[in-house]
Amino acid sequence: MSNLLRPITAHKTDAPSLELTGVSVRYEQTVALDDVSLLLRRGDCVAIVGPNGAGKSTLFNVVAGVLKPDRGAVRIYGSDPAGHVCVGYVPQRSRIDLRFPATVWDVVMMGRVRQIGLFRWPSSRDAVTVRRALRQVGMESLAKRHIGELSGGQQQRVLLARALAQGAELLLMDEPLTGLDAPSQRTILEIIGQLTADGVTVLFATHDLAQAQQHFPLLLLLNRHVVAFGPVATVMTTENLLHAYGGQTHVLTTTSGALLVTDTCCGGGEPVAPAIGVAGAAPSIMPPPAAEVVAATRPLN
């Protein structure tokens, strides 16, 4: 039976917004998630960080109910993800083609498709919901514009509005700030802050450690298993970062903070100029794990 025809499951309001217990996923020879357990409450705001291949997308697929774990259980407000319409996914803008002929209003209305049902027209209630979602992201005045005519930041806000129109109470955001200018990033982060204050739970995958540390109260450091989860100060330790990023990573402690340095190529160990930050990401500077500043380099192994 298609997702569109499944009945929508009611929430147990006292249950965690998301609970994973011993979740493992394997793709043939590759273990993508290994015994992942996690418990989130309504309104939690979590950045998921970890190297490429850490299992972030797999985790999203499992939470969205499109991938069944080989082992373990996923519960959203107390029940299986498949029956929930409240899980909204906000993709990276660059991963979808926004050149199709649709207005901002049409794109946001797409978020209502499951509530509207097959072969039905949107009702006035759907229109009210779409308008409210557009207002929440500050895009109401551009409702009639073609989606392809908008700036990157505006397009990302429309994708967020689509998830809100769906009635998302658990938002999965896949690097939504990638490629956006600083003001657009700030706007989206502010909207996320308002949403979590209203009780929406947010899981935000990012490569940018500095951004995660600055804007998110909770971090999940993932490398197939949970390396660390909790408040920033307990997760962003030298030990945890070395554990998660491993390989060619060095953590340098400088007068301005701890610096994660990653060689981005040459697995064979060829000498390379080190790139600052995590592979392909903006420079990532974190405060020192301890108050005492030590000028030291600490290669792994």
Ligand code: ADP
């Ligand atoms: P991330 O999003 O953190 O980069 P992914 O969840 O995409 O990580 O991938 C985790 C691991 O699973 C990687 O080693 C990846 O190559 C592998 N993987 C992901 N999807 C598939 C698939 N459909 N088939 C086989 N291997 C996969």
